[in-house]
Amino acid sequence: MTPTEFLVLTRGPLFDIAVTIFVFGIVLRLFEVLILGRKADLAAARGAEFKPGMATVMRRFVPDREKLQGSPVVTILGYLFHVGFFVCLLLFVPHIELIHSTLGISWPGLPTAMIDAVAVITMLALVGLFINRLNSKLLRFLSTFEDYFLLVVVFLTLFTGYLAFHRIVEPYPTALALHLLSVELMLVIFPFTKLMHTFTAFLGRYYNGAMYGRRGVES
Amino acid sequence: MSKLERIKVVELPAEQNLRPLLHEIGHALRKLADRGEEHVIDLRAMPFGPGDEAALMRFLGEGEASGRVDALGETRIRESRFPGVWLIDHYNEDGGRIALQIEITRMPSILRTPPEELQDSLAGFGLALKERETN
Amino acid sequence: MSDHNTLGEILRERGVSRRGFLKFCTATASMMALPPTMTMAVAEALEKAPRPSVIWLSFQECTGCTESLTRSHAPTIESLIFDHVSLDYHHTLQAASGDAAEAAREEAMHAHHGKYLLVVDGSIPLGDPGFSTIAGISNLDMLKETAEGAAAIIAVGTCAAFGGLPHAAPNPTGAVSVSDIIKDKPIVNVSGCPPIPSVITGVLAHFLTFGGLPELDQYGRPMVFFGQSIHDRCYRRPFYDKGLFAETFDDEGARKGWCLYRLGCKGPMTYNACATMKWNQGTSWPIESGHGCLGCSEPDFWDAGGFYKALSIPTSDLAGAIGTGLGVGAAVGIAAGAMAHKKKTDAEHEREPLTVEQLEGES
Incomplete structure (x- = not known):
């Protein structure tokens, strides 16, 4: 297979398959969670559900002081990684192009030099998180194969993107195809692994906030 | 009027492609002033956009000195408004440009007499003088 | 013209002055994408450059590469270089035809065995030798025969370098590149459809000047011209x-x-x-x-997936993929959710409450 054929394959059929599985899985999991619902609360409501629910979704974006002091490495690197990953994903011009071509929506991107710097920081944060997981007795005890595997998969998407952008792997079609392939791997496993927290985290936060709100507790 | 014609043609801001080059000239000029070090820049290797070359020429302007060499076509030499920065514009016999360079020097190399030609020159001069005196 | 003449001698014979020669070297260095500081090195090398024999073979091609070259950028420089090389065979440009042309090729091959430069444009069909022949000789045979005694090969154009248009799917002639066939000779790929004329002459000039081939990238292309995107x-x-x-x-x-x-x-x-x-x-x-x-x-x-599609955009029907995913995902999700829900309510209904009495009775 020539590099161009490899690229055409990853840009075409493989990408289709990955996106189909991704969307299928996400919708499946979300419906499952939503339909299952929660146990009806028979007590009289003391407060609203919706507003406190949304407030909790937003509030938990702000780092928690206790957590910051308890596990500073995970908190700081975790924030760096998450912000960095979304900056790279959503503000890099070729990514915006991809979204524009499929969903028809578009927004301005960041200068590529800035994306480059953010990508490096994001990758370093991931490496830091990986090392931390190996070093901490508690985390090592709690970690399963999936935890390490997901770190590697997410790192690969960033790393292959970095290689493609800087043309470290030659020729360019191979580099771009490798990047696409790693993204496709992530898309396929996404709904069926902990990566799903991208969506369920917000559901969880909302349920939490709504529950407390209904009971009239400030969350 | 078609849609295309309604849109004004805007000349690109030359700034973005010229800046590095102008800085290179500036650094070279400093080296020439401080240490007498000369420098040549080949403009063929520059990723110029439309208007960049014209903007460069406007920026450099024209200075006091200029010259011309006829060898394998014309070569135009012109000092810019910044003494020590020269534009060397090489053309072939058909008037097509074959090279465009900026030399940061006190004297462009192509204007200096090549040492290889001095012996021939001396011999030729001697011959011509002899001819004149025998007649 | 004697084969022993160097380029410096030829230029002087033509009355080109030292300044003219240096100007020529400046333009040549510029054409080879060398820094201007290399001009003197070029001058020194060209002064002593011997006159190489060049055989140019055209296979499955459109003559666009030759057209590009003959309409090139700096006629004086190119013509000087071409006057300097001995172009012994080029079936489009040479005056001779038929047996005389082939005889010229054979003669050059024997006289300069191991020293001549072979330039190839066009791809070589492997599907059927009859797809492309010259004087009854198949392209494959002619390439092998001529490459055997060549010092180096320059594959001009994307067809000779990578198969090009004839190689495009479904590749009806089984077209391949020069480097697919010849493995034991240095090959420079000067790709492009057509290549930039100055790049073709730049590579020739490099061979003339330094007697060897320039530094190449992973596709065998000269780094000086193909090093940056x-x-x-x-x-x-x-x-x-x-x-x-x-x-x-x-x-x-x-x-x-x-x-x-x-x-x-x-x-x-x-x-x-x-x-x-x-x-x-x-x-x-x-x-x-x-x-x-x-x-x-x-x-x-x-x-490569369409000339008018951005590089990062998938080449296929992504909307369809998303639609399928959404539809099937929703259906299966609702089914799975409903099942889970039913399981949960069934469990609630079937649950037999444990009373305090029962607990006490058990103990």
């Missing part, structure tokens, strides 16, 4: 970095000269010297005239 050398790059794109060929962005990435420009995957050397005597080049790069100097560029 179109994208990295593009004067419109600042617009890409700022996210300013032309959306159509006649919108405001197109008029203002914004980046053509969205219109399918293959600049990021294409390595060539167009952005600096330009075309038509340095007048312009595709992106400057408002059209994205097609990627013509890359292998398989015909089959």
Whole structure:
């Protein structure tokens, strides 16, 4: 297979398959969670559900002081990684192009030099998180194969993107195809692994906030 | 009027492609002033956009000195408004440009007499003088 | 003309002055994309450069490469170089034809065995030798026979370098590149459809000047010309970095000269010297005239997923994929959710409450 054929394959059929599985899985999991619902609360409501629910979704974006002091490495690197990953994903011009071509929506991107710097920081944060997981007795005890595997998969998407952008792997079609392939791997496993927290985290936060709100507790 | 014609043609801001080059000239000029070090820049290797070359020429302007060499076509030499920065514009016999360079020097190399030609020159001069005196 | 004449001698015989020679070297160094400080080294080498014999073979090609070369940028320089090389066989340019032409090739091959430079344009069909023959000799046989005694081979154009248009799917003639067949000779690929004329002569000049081949990239292309991508050398790059794109060929962005990435420009995957050397005597080049790069100097560029689709955009029906995913996902999700829900309520109904009495009775 020539590099161009490899690229055409990853840009075409493989990408289709990955996106189909991704969307299928996400919708499946979300419906499952939503339909299952929660146990009806028979007590009289003391407060609203919706507003406190949304407030909790937003509030938990702000780092928690206790957590910051308890596990500073995970908190700081975790924030760096998450912000960095979304900056790279959503503000890099070729990514915006991809979204524009499929969903028809578009927004301005960041200068590529800035994306480059953010990508490096994001990758370093991931490496830091990986090392931390190996070093901490508690985390090592709690970690399963999936935890390490997901770190590697997410790192690969960033790393292959970095290689493609800087043309470290030659020729360019191979580099771009490798990047696409790693993204496709992530898309396929996404709904069926902990990566799903991208969506369920917000559901969880909302349920939490709504529950407390209904009971009239400030969350 | 078609849609295309309604849109004004805007000349690109030359700034973005010229800046590095102008800085290179500036650094070279400093080296020439401080240490007498000369420098040549080949403009063929520059990723110029439309208007960049014209903007460069406007920026450099024209200075006091200029010259011309006829060898394998014309070569135009012109000092810019910044003494020590020269534009060397090489053309072939058909008037097509074959090279465009900026030399940061006190004297462009192509204007200096090549040492290889001095012996021939001396011999030729001697011959011509002899001819004149025998007649 | 004697074969022992060096380029310096030939130029002096023609009354070219030292200044003229240096000017020639300046232009040659510029053409070879060498830094101007190399001019003197070029002058020294060219002064002593011997006169090489060149055999040019044309296989499955459109003569575009030869057209490009003969309409090249700096006629004086190219003609000096071509006067200097002994072009012993080129079936489009030579006066001789038929047996006389083939005889010239054979003679050059024998007289300069091991020393001549072989230039090839066009791909070689492996499907059936009859697809392309010259004087009854198949392209494959002629290439093998002529390459045997060559010092080096220059594959000119994307067809000779990578198979090119004839190689495009479904490749009816079984076209392959020179390097697919010849494995034991140094080969320089000068790709492009056609290549930039100065790049062709630049490689020739390099061979003349330094007697060897320039540094090559992983596709066998000279680094000096193919070392950087179109994208990295593009004067419109600042617009890409700022996210300013032309959306159509006649919108405001197109008029203002914004980046053509969205219109399918293959600049990021294409390595060539167009952005600096330009075309038509340095007048312009595709992106400057408002059209994205097609990627013509890359292998398989015909089959790279469409000239007008941005590089990062999937080539297939993504909306369909998303739709399928949504539909099937929702259906299965509802089913799975309903089942789980039923299981949960069933469990609630079937649950037999434990009373305090029962607990006490058990203990």
